[in-house]
Amino acid sequence: MEKTISGQNLSFSEDGYMTDFSAWTEDIAKELAKEENIELTDKHMEVLKFLRKKHEAGDSLSIRSVGKSGIVDIKGLYQLFPGGPLKISSKLAGIPKPTSCV
């Protein structure tokens, strides 16, 4: 699946996750967020960058690790990304669909 976002031609998985990690920019995140009806704040962006850093380091992602990051607690994470704290944030962070069960 291909989409043009902020002037860039990007490829996505069937579930709507970006397939090219390095193509991500903050502007792309903002555009993707609109599709999820989320207005991205600095706090959102901090979470996205944290997820990208963890993903790049090869760590498995969980809402628990975000909760321990010092950026936001788990309740806050649910408020930032309603209906899918890890799935939606991963989508906006330009990383693959999370595979963790916690």
Added chain:
Amino acid sequence: MSDNNKLKKVSIICSKGNLEDVYAALVMANGAVMEGMEAKLFFTFFGLDAITKKRMKKLHTATVGNPAMRMPGGLPFPTLLGTIPGVEAGVSAMMRKQMDDLDIPPVVEFLEMITAGGGEIFACKLAMDMFKLKKEDLWDDVSAVLTVGEFYEMSGGENSQIIFA
């Protein structure tokens, strides 16, 4: 799957108090909340241990009568070994350590994660009466003590399921 067929709500019953059965219920409830579903977690009989202040931090896994039990390395775990004092505690500690390595939180933290996402925790009235437990013996964020009728009442709705873990 069309949005109309999507599961929207799960009511999960946990009736056993050993580590693995409690975690099965916790993982399923947390997973539901993370998917944006409504989740209600109902503890009854020995499952109440998971939300009883005095016991929730000390759940064990059975080393006797558990045919799937293995030694580290995969050899069968001799039942008699499981009867030696301290072995069950050791095995349980090892299970907890392995779960921690996978980023699976301890029971209290797990319950906090579920309620942080909007999930709700309930206790069974009949089992509470049997074990002579009072509401104040339970974890503070238990929403209510319910009869079975009340449980069914709140488990209804479109695209909802009751799961016995």
